[in-house]
Amino acid sequence: MTSASPISSYCAQKLPSSVLQELEAGAFQSLCHHLQERSDSVQNLDLMTLSGFCRNCLAKWMVKSARQMVDDTSRHLSPDTVQALNQMGYAEAAEHVYGISYDEWKKRHQRKATEEQMQKYGASAALHAQHDTALLEKRDMPLASNVCCQDVDESKSGPPLTPPQQPKQASTAPQPEDRTIPPFIPPPIPFQYLPEPLHVAVLTVSDRASQGTYVTGDLSGPAVVEAVQEVLQNNSLCEVTSAIVPDDTERIQAHLNSWKDQVHLILTTGGTGFSSRDVTPEATKRVLDTELPGLMAFVTTECSRLQPLASLSRGTAGILGTSTVVANLPGNPKGVQEMIPVLLPLLLNMVVELQE
Numbered sequence: 001m002t003s004a005s006p007i008s009s010y011c012a013q014k015l016p017s018s019v020l021q022e023l024e025a026g027a028f029q030s031l032c033h034h035l036q037e038r039s040d041s042v043q044n045l046d047l048m049t050l051s052g053f054c055r056n057c058l059a060k061w062m063v064k065s066a067r068q069m070v071d072d073t074s075r076h077l078s079p080d081t082v083q084a085l086n087q088m089g090y091a092e093a094a095e096h097v098y099g100i101s102y103d104e105w106k107k108r109h110q111r112k113a114t115e116e117q118m119q120k121y122g123a124s125a126a127l128h129a130q131h132d133t134a135l136l137e138k139r140d141m142p143l144a145s146n147v148c149c150q151d152v153d154e155s156k157s158g159p160p161l162t163p164p165q166q167p168k169q170a171s172t173a174p175q176p177e178d179r180t181i182p183p184f185i186p187p188p189i190p191f192q193y194l195p196e197p198l199h200v201a202v203l204t205v206s207d208r209a210s211q212g213t214y215v216t217g218d219l220s221g222p223a224v225v226e227a228v229q230e231v232l233q234n235n236s237l238c239e240v241t242s243a244i245v246p247d248d249t250e251r252i253q254a255h256l257n258s259w260k261d262q263v264h265l266i267l268t269t270g271g272t273g274f275s276s277r278d279v280t281p282e283a284t285k286r287v288l289d290t291e292l293p294g295l296m297a298f299v300t301t302e303c304s305r306l307q308p309l310a311s312l313s314r315g316t317a318g319i320l321g322t323s324t325v326v327a328n329l330p331g332n333p334k335g336v337q338e339m340i341p342v343l344l345p346l347l348l349n350m351v352v353e354l355q356e
Contacts, residue, residue, distance in 0.1 A: 029185055032058065036099040036188040037233070039109040049120045052127030056102075059093035060131045066093075067135050086139035099188045108192065184302050186345035189232070193352045197239040199263040200228060203255055205271040205280045206331060210246040218244055220269040223333035227340035228267070247271050252283035260287075261321040264351045270331030272315045280328050281314045288318035288326065296327065299343045306338055317347075323354045 011020055035042060035055055044054035066085040069075060077085070094102040113121070204221040208214055221242050232238055241263065245251040252268075259266055271280030285291060295317045303310035313335070315328030325347050329336050 028058070032097050032099075033185050035097075036185075037231075039098075039105065039188060040191060043109075043111060043113075043117075045113050045117055045121055048128055049117070049124045052124065053129045055097050056094065057129045057131070059090055059097045059102075060129075060136060062093040062096065063088060063090055063136050064132070067139075070139075089138040090136045099185070184342065186342060187349055189345050189348050190352050191237075193355075194237065194348060195264055195351070195355055196237045198237050198265070198348075198351070199239050199241070201241045201243070201259045201263040201266045203252070203266060203268045204242070204244040204331075205247055205252055205268055206244065207246045207277065209270075210244045219333050220331045220336065223336045224267050224269050224329060224340070227337050228344060231341055231344045247277040247279055249279045249283040249286075252280060253287050256284065256287050256320060256326065259320075259324065261323050263324055264354075265347060266320065266324060266326045267329055268315075268326070269329045269336060272313045272328050272330050274312075274314075278314070281316045284316055284318070284326060284328055288316075288320055289322075291316060291318040293317075295343075295346065299339060299346070302342050303335075303338050307335070310335060310338065319350075319354065325350045325354065 011023070015023070044056060047054040066088050069077070070082055070085050091102065098105045100108075202221050202224045204210075204218050206218070206220065209218040209220070221244065225240050225242070228240070229238065241259075243255055245255050247270075252271075256266060256268075268280055268284065271278045293316055296313075296315045300310050300313050300315070310330075313328075313330045315330070317325070317327040320326050327343060327347055329339055329343075
């Protein structure tokens, strides 16, 4: 099989190599996320048959890259990073690709292959990716002494330190690569454990929308429903109830309480800004039985990578009653579209936990 010749693409010509690497890393993360969300519908065997690679191949390529990074003498990696890379084997990489351990994924999602699938798999053998199994093994790291970072065995046979020389201590200052945090990948949606149907209530909080003064009608509520359905892959297991209330604390509280333990998830949209009429977070906090302020702080931080103004949203989240999860979304439809893919998988895992 012949390999494709490298081309001088627009990206290669116009973009710095560091930027291009980030784009490629982002594409890899999106692919992992895409496959995690489709664990039940996309089997590894089918991926191998059609494309010659599967989730396991992605994990093995990660390990290969880890070995190449360590062996590249031009990279100035900290000792801790080198050790972590050397101790990353196939199992560790697979857990990152799958979002859970490979063994757990197989228990939850892998189905027994049919005879037809096995025949197609065998016929596609020429496509299948090949891997160097030796690279997949973890590398043993010798224990280092504090004598100029020599290996312990070497330091035993070397000459003693001459007084008053003191052993050199490795620098504890954080290295740049130690401060690099990979982009957030939402957890897989636990479709198989979600209640059926999943009852979702969407509450639009807006004076003008409640009065019908918008020529276009309410755009925020439908934007929430559309974003939810997109993340759920238009799965029919979701039933949505919608309502519109003005920016009034008592009206908001009353509507939230009316859905208490009647729906699995409540998403409010609007009223999270700074005007005197933006009272949705305050009204929500008053009815919550358990507040989770850190959740929305995390989500807005992630969304601010795309849109810095996302950090100005004051929304909160928590549990209403014993089985209803509540979260405040901004009123801007674009903000909703950016936040839902990050937030919803986390909320749905909460829903599953509350059902247990």
